[in-house]
Amino acid sequence: MIATLTSEQGIETVRSLVDGKWVQLNGTSHPVYNPATGQEIARLPYATAAEVDRTVKAAHAALRKWRDTPVVDRVQPLYRFKALLEKNANDIAATLTRENGKTMEDASAEVRRAIQMVEVACGMPSLMMGDSLNDVSRGIDSRTVREPLGVCVGITPFNFPAMVPMWMIPFAIASGNTFILKPSEKVPLTPTRCAELLVEAGIPDSVFQVVHGGKETVDALLHHPLVKAVSFVGSTPVAKYIYTTSSAQGKRVQALGGAKNHLVVMPDADMPKTVDAIISSAFGAAGERCLAGSVLVPVGEAAEPLLKLLIERTEAILVDDGSKEGVGMGPVITSDHRKKILGYIEKGVEEGARIRCDGRMRAKEGEGYFVGPTIFDDVRPDMTIAREEIFGPVLSVIRAQTLEDAIELVNGSEFGNTTSIFTQSGKSAREYQSGVEVGMVGVNIGVAAPMAFFPFAGWKNSFFGDLHAHGKDAVYFYTEQKVLMTRWF
Numbered sequence: 001m002i003a004t005l006t007s008e009q010g011i012e013t014v015r016s017l018v019d020g021k022w023v024q025l026n027g028t029s030h031p032v033y034n035p036a037t038g039q040e041i042a043r044l045p046y047a048t049a050a051e052v053d054r055t056v057k058a059a060h061a062a063l064r065k066w067r068d069t070p071v072v073d074r075v076q077p078l079y080r081f082k083a084l085l086e087k088n089a090n091d092i093a094a095t096l097t098r099e100n101g102k103t104m105e106d107a108s109a110e111v112r113r114a115i116q117m118v119e120v121a122c123g124m125p126s127l128m129m130g131d132s133l134n135d136v137s138r139g140i141d142s143r144t145v146r147e148p149l150g151v152c153v154g155i156t157p158f159n160f161p162a163m164v165p166m167w168m169i170p171f172a173i174a175s176g177n178t179f180i181l182k183p184s185e186k187v188p189l190t191p192t193r194c195a196e197l198l199v200e201a202g203i204p205d206s207v208f209q210v211v212h213g214g215k216e217t218v219d220a221l222l223h224h225p226l227v228k229a230v231s232f233v234g235s236t237p238v239a240k241y242i243y244t245t246s247s248a249q250g251k252r253v254q255a256l257g258g259a260k261n262h263l264v265v266m267p268d269a270d271m272p273k274t275v276d277a278i279i280s281s282a283f284g285a286a287g288e289r290c291l292a293g294s295v296l297v298p299v300g301e302a303a304e305p306l307l308k309l310l311i312e313r314t315e316a317i318l319v320d321d322g323s324k325e326g327v328g329m330g331p332v333i334t335s336d337h338r339k340k341i342l343g344y345i346e347k348g349v350e351e352g353a354r355i356r357c358d359g360r361m362r363a364k365e366g367e368g369y370f371v372g373p374t375i376f377d378d379v380r381p382d383m384t385i386a387r388e389e390i391f392g393p394v395l396s397v398i399r400a401q402t403l404e405d406a407i408e409l410v411n412g413s414e415f416g417n418t419t420s421i422f423t424q425s426g427k428s429a430r431e432y433q434s435g436v437e438v439g440m441v442g443v444n445i446g447v448a449a450p451m452a453f454f455p456f457a458g459w460k461n462s463f464f465g466d467l468h469a470h471g472k473d474a475v476y477f478y479t480e481q482k483v484l485m486t487r488w489f
Contacts, residue, residue, distance in 0.1 A: 003192045004042070012042040014188045016212055017195055018051070019058040020205025025051055027213060030185060035101035035331040036321035036368040042099075044188050046213035052220035055209050059151045059178040060226045062206035067148045067176040071125045075174050080201035082118045085111070088197060094323070096162055096190045101330040101369070102285045103322040107162075113452075114166040114194070117470060120452040121170030127475045128175060140487045146479035148176030149252060150228035153221045155182045155242065157234045158333050159288045161190035167456070168231045169198070171474035173207055177229075181210045182221060186333055188212055222246050229478065231469065232256065233290075236389070236415075236461050243464035254465040254477055256290070256458060258389040259417035263293040263446070264406045264432065266423035267302040270444075274422040275309045277446030278395075281420075283317060283373040284447070286332050287393035290462070291418045291440075291447050295379075295386060296397045297406045303399050307356070307377065314357045314373050321368065331369040332392055338369040341392035345374055348385040348396070354378040359393060381409060389415070403428055407435040416459030418448045439463065 003022050004012040014032070015022040027046035034041045047055070066074070085092070093107035100107070121127075132143035154168035165181055172179040183191040195210045211217060221227060222245050229252040232242040236257035243255040263281060265274055281293035298306050322330030332338050345360055353376040362372030371392060379386050379396040386396050400406040410419055420442035421432040429443045439457035442448030450456055455468035467477035 003196050004189070011040055012189070014042055014044045014192055014212060016047060017199065017208070017210040018055050019209070025212065027051070027217075030214075032099060032186065032188060033334070034098055034368075035333055036323070038335070038368050042189060044185055044212050046185070047211040047217045047220070049216065049220040052211060052217060053224065055180055055211050056151055056221070056224045056226050058206040059180055059209060062204065063150055063178050066173075066178060066204065066207050069176075071128060071174070071176070074176065075122045075124050077198070077201045077203045078118055078122050078170050078174060081170075081198050081203075082115055082122065084197040084201055085115045085118065085194070088193075089115070092162055092190060092193055095193055096187075097322045097330070099187045099189050100158065100161060101322055101333060103327050103330050106285050107322070110160055110163045114163040116452040117163070117166035118170045120470070121174045124171075124174035124475070127472070128479065130481075136485070140485055142483065142485045145482050145484060146175070146475070147482055149478060149480055150177060151180065151226050152177045152229040152231070152478060153180050153182065153227050155218060155221070155230070155232045155234070156184060156191065158184040158186040159285060159290075161187040162194060164233050165191050165194065167233070167469040167474070169208065171470065172478045173203070175475060175478045177478055178207050179209070180221065181208070182213065182217060183210070185212060185214055222251075223249070225249075227251060229253070230255075231477075233469070239464050252477065254467055254469060255463070256456065256469060257462050257464065258391070259290045259292075259415045259458070259462050260295060260387065260389055260413050261291060261293050261415075261417055262295045262297050262406075262410045262413070262419045264297045264299060264400075264403075264410070264419070264421045265302045265306055266299050266403065266421065266425065266428055268424045269302060269306075269422035270424065271305055271309055273444070274306065275313055277420075277422070277444070278310060279313055279317070281446035282395040283314070283329050283393045286329055286371070288332060288391050290458075291449050293420070293446060294390060294395060296395055297400050297409060298397065299400050299403055299406055303397075307397065311356050311375060314375060317373055319362050319370055319372050329373060329393060332371055333369065335369050337392070338363060338371055341371050341390060341394065344385055344388075344390045344392070344394060348376050348379070348383065348394075351383045351385070352378075352380075353383060353385060353396070381412065387413075403431060407432065411435075411437045414460060415462045417462040418442065418458075420445050420448050
C-alpha cells in the first residue's frame with residue numbers, strides 16, 4: 001500500500017490523499033487497534049484546520065474541469081474502480097476484519113454491497129437525465145437539467161468502513177462534484193485502501209481526496225465556505241450536530257443517525273427461519289449497525305416456541321476473532337464501547353429485566369473487546385435497554401398481545417430506521433407495513449436494508465435532512481435542478 005508507511009514494529013502510519021498525493025498530515029497522531037487482540041496496528045495523524053483548508057481549496061480548483069467533463073467520461077474511472085474492488089475484495093475484507101472485528105463472512109458481504117453502490121453510480125448518464133416538453137406555450141420549449149453542487153464532504157462511521165463511503169463517493173463524483181472523505185478514525189485502513197484503488201482507476205487529482213481526523217477536522221470541513229454539501233452516518237447526537245451546524249450555513253445535508261429497530265413475530269411465523277433471521281439481525285456485526293434488530297416483539301402465542309429455539313441457537317454462537325473459521329460473532333470496536341455495552345446490560349438487570357443469555361460471561365479482559373450475545377426477556381417499553389440505542393449484541397424481548405399492540409409499541413419509539421414482521425399472513429403483513437411509522441419495513445427479512453438503487457430511508461430521529469443516501473435520492477442530493485425555457489425568433 002502506498003497510502004501507509006510501515007515501521008520496523010509492523011505498525012502502519014496512515015497517510016491522507018490531498019491534491020493527488022499521499023501525504024502524512026501534521027496533526028496529532030492517534031493509535032488504531034485490532035479489536036480482537038487489543039493490539040495497536042496503525043498510527044493515524046489527524047488533519048489540522050490549515051490542512052483541511054488546503055484540501056477543500058484543491059477540490060474547488062478541480063471542480064470546473066470535472067463538472068465540464070461529459071458524464072459518460074466521468075463514469076469511466078468508476079467502471080475501472082468496480083473491477084479493482086472485485087479483484088481485491090478478499091484483501092479488503094481481511095483488512096476490514098482486522099481493524100473492525102467483524103467476521104470474514106460479514107466483511108465479505110459488506111464489500112459486495114460496496115461494489116453494488118459503485119455499479120449503480122456507473123449508470124449516472126441515465127440517472128441524471130432531465131425532462132423536456134415542447135410548446136409549453138406558443139413557440140416556447142422547456143426542459144430540466146441536473147447540475148452538480150460543488151465540493152461535497154462525506155463523514156463516515158466505523159461499522160461499515162467499505163460500504164458507507166460508497167453510499168456517497170461514486171454518486172457524488174459521477175454527477176460532477178468533487179468529494180472529500182473523512183472516514184472514522186477508528187477504522188482508517190479499509191477506506192484508505194479503497195481510495196488507493198480509486199486513484200489507480202484513474203480519478204483525476206483532487207476530484208477525490210481523503211483527510212483523517214476527529215472533531216477539529218470535522219468542524220473545519222463543516223464551517224468551510226467552499227463546502228456545499230455534507231453527508232454523514234453515525235449516532236443521533238452527532239447527526240443532529242452535523243445537520244444544525246451545516247444547514248445553518250446554507251449547506252445541503254443528509255445526516256443519518258441511530259435507531260432502535262423492532263422485529264415483530266406473529267404466531268404463524270416459520271420459527272426456524274425466523275430465528276435464523278433474528279440472530280443475523282441482532283448479533284451480526286456484533287450488533288454494531290444502525291439496522292440491527294434490537295427489540296424482539298413476539299405476539300401472543302409466538303413467544304414460547306420462538307424464545308426456546310432462539311436461546312438455544314444463541315448459546316451456540318462462537319464468539320472469537322472474526323478472522324478465524326467458524327466464528328459467529330467477533331468483538332466490538334473498542335474497550336470503551338465494550339464497557340458501555342456492559343453498562344447497559346447491568347442497567348437492564350437493575351431495572352428488572354430477566355436475562356436469558358448473558359453476554360457478560362464472554363467479556364474477556366485483556367483479550368480483545370468481546371461481549372457475548374445477550375437476550376433480555378420481560379422487558380418493559382419504559383426500560384433504558386428498550387428505549388436507547390445500545391449499538392451492541394443486546395436483544396430486548398417485549399411481549400405483545402396483539403398486532404395492534406405491536407404497532408403501537410413500534411410507533412412509540414423516537415427512532416424510525418427499520419422494522420420487520422415475521423408472518424405467513426398477507427393481511428398481517430399489509431396491516432403492519434401500512435401502520436408503522438418507520439422508513440424501511442421488511443416482511444420475513446431480518447435486516448431490511450435497501451439495495452443500492454433504492455434509498456436508505458430512515459425517519460424520525462434516525463435521519464436529518466430531506467434526501468436520503470443512495471438510489472435516486474443520492475442523485476437528487478448531489479445535484480441541483482435547473483429549468484430551461486427556450487424561444488427562437
